[in-house]
Amino acid sequence: MDRRDFFKLGFLHVKDHARKSAPDFIRKEITPVALDVSILTAQAERAELLADELLVEHFGDRFLRLKQSQLNGTYPGGVLLFEQNRLRDFHDGASLFYAALREMEEALGMPELQTDPVLLRYINIVPAFSRSADVMHGKHLIQAISLHEDGKYEIMGTLGPMVAVVAGQRLKVISSACTHQTCVAHPAIVTPGQRITCVPNEISIAIGIPV
Numbered sequence: 001m002d003r004r005d006f007f008k009l010g011f012l013h014v015k016d017h018a019r020k021s022a023p024d025f026i027r028k029e030i031t032p033v034a035l036d037v038s039i040l041t042a043q044a045e046r047a048e049l050l051a052d053e054l055l056v057e058h059f060g061d062r063f064l065r066l067k068q069s070q071l072n073g074t075y076p077g078g079v080l081l082f083e084q085n086r087l088r089d090f091h092d093g094a095s096l097f098y099a100a101l102r103e104m105e106e107a108l109g110m111p112e113l114q115t116d117p118v119l120l121r122y123i124n125i126v127p128a129f130s131r132s133a134d135v136m137h138g139k140h141l142i143q144a145i146s147l148h149e150d151g152k153y154e155i156m157g158t159l160g161p162m163v164a165v166v167a168g169q170r171l172k173v174i175s176s177a178c179t180h181q182t183c184v185a186h187p188a189i190v191t192p193g194q195r196i197t198c199v200p201n202e203i204s205i206a207i208g209i210p211v
Contacts, residue, residue: 035059036082037101037122038197040075040182041108044068044118050107051122054100059124066121066194069187076180077114079105080197086139087197087204119186123193133171133189135164136204147171147190147207157201164205176201 037055041047048065056063079101081088090098135143135155145153147169155162160177172188176198183198195206 033084034082035122035124036085036195038080038082038195039078039104039108039120039122040071040114040117041077041110041120042114042117043108044120047104047108047118047120050104051120054104055097055122058097058100059122062124062126064123064126066123067191068121069119071117071119071182071185071187073185074113074115075117075182075185077108077110077112077117078199079110080199082204085136085206087136087202121193121195126193131169133164133205133207136206138202145171145205155203155205157198157203159201162198162201162203171196171205171207173198173205176203 035058037051039047039051051065079090081090081098081101090101093099131147133145133147134141135145137155137157143153143155145164145166147166150167151165153164153166155164157177162173162176162178162183164171164173170188170190173183173186173196176183178198178200180200183196183201183203186196189196189205189207192207195204197204
């Protein structure tokens with residue numbers, strides 16, 4: 001056992017012991033928050049291995065992977081973190097979880113453009129069933145789009161408008177004021193828990209956001 005594994009094992013033992021020995025009213029306060037990690041990378045298999053190695057310990061009792069999507073073309077890779085449905089910047093954080101995410105980005109060569117990347121998504125809570133999509137601008141809920149009726153919706157982001165279309169209970173972004181157009185290339189979302197995020201426009205659209 002190397003030094004890293006030794007300290008990781010010790011950390012997990014202390015954390016698990018603290019949770020199990022704490023009174024109920026305290027245990028609720030130290031239960032892990034709702035975590036949502038999306039990874040856009042051309043190295044999907046390696047990303048899955050790194051996720052199993054680096055992220056599992058931070059997701060509490062559940063570590064769930066939602067269905068992955070394939071994008072065709074060249075896009076900037078990256079890792080997105082949502083905590084309690086709020087987009088977080090983990091690059092300056094001091095926690096072990098944030099450090100693990102930074103290590104993943106470095107190992108996967110995220111600063112480089114990714115060709116035909118795969119979108120992987122991990123959460124620790126089963127999304128509640130929903131037939132609407134919540135639209136977030138930054139930290140604020142600005143709209144709820146019904147998936148029962150077909151229609152076109154214009155959403156104002158930081159850089160300008162984004163247009164989403166609902167057809168056949170599926171939602172797809174068809175245009176955006178962003179540069180890389182990753183959100184436009186993203187496949188339509190239909191399943192509770194799926195999400196389309198435009199980082200430059202600070203817009204996130206999710207079906208059945210865990211709360």
